[in-house]
Amino acid sequence: MNLAEFTQTGVKLVATYELAPDESISGSALGDDRLFLALRRGYGVWGLRPWQTAADSRRVLGDAPLAATGSRAVLAAGWRGQLSIINAENAERPELVREVELSGSPWQVTAAGNLGIVSMGYDGVEVVSLSPAAE
Numbered sequence: 001m002n003l004a005e006f007t008q009t010g011v012k013l014v015a016t017y018e019l020a021p022d023e024s025i026s027g028s029a030l031g032d033d034r035l036f037l038a039l040r041r042g043y044g045v046w047g048l049r050p051w052q053t054a055a056d057s058r059r060v061l062g063d064a065p066l067a068a069t070g071s072r073a074v075l076a077a078g079w080r081g082q083l084s085i086i087n088a089e090n091a092e093r094p095e096l097v098r099e100v101e102l103s104g105s106p107w108q109v110t111a112a113g114n115l116g117i118v119s120m121g122y123d124g125v126e127v128v129s130l131s132p133a134a135e
Contacts, residue, residue, distance in 0.1 A: 001025070003035070029068035029111075034088055036073040038066045069111035072097070072130055076106030076118065083109070083116060085130050097132050 003015045019025075019039070027038035065076045071089040076082070081102040088094040104123020109116060116128040 027066040029066045029073060031068040031072065031088070032070050034068070034071060034091060036066060036068045036086075036088070038075070065106055065109045067109040067111035067116065069113060069130070072111070074109050074111050074116040074128075074130060076102075076109050081105065083118060083128055085116070085128075087132075097130075100128050102126055102128075 026040035085097040104120035108119040
């Protein structure tokens, strides 16, 4: 996978990352200066990698759907009910901030400021704080 920077004068290759032969990218979300990618191995989504221009990648816990705001990613884990909040302020050592139980099956996740908005189809919508402790 190539990470490129687009400018008014052209395109510059910033970095190249190797994916395992059985890995594929199943989702992406852009934070302030980080690109978060959900990876698929075989038939199941299994992880998340944050990329920052000058940093290497590290694997973190997670599953799709995926959204990002600032240096945080919000990841809906499992078909019935868990939201993982990842802090990648230090792109070399991203960390799981906390996990939140949801009342339904996440279909889509959006992040805005310090909030994660989870669309759960017939189960409605849930709004979750992205802060380390529940507010």
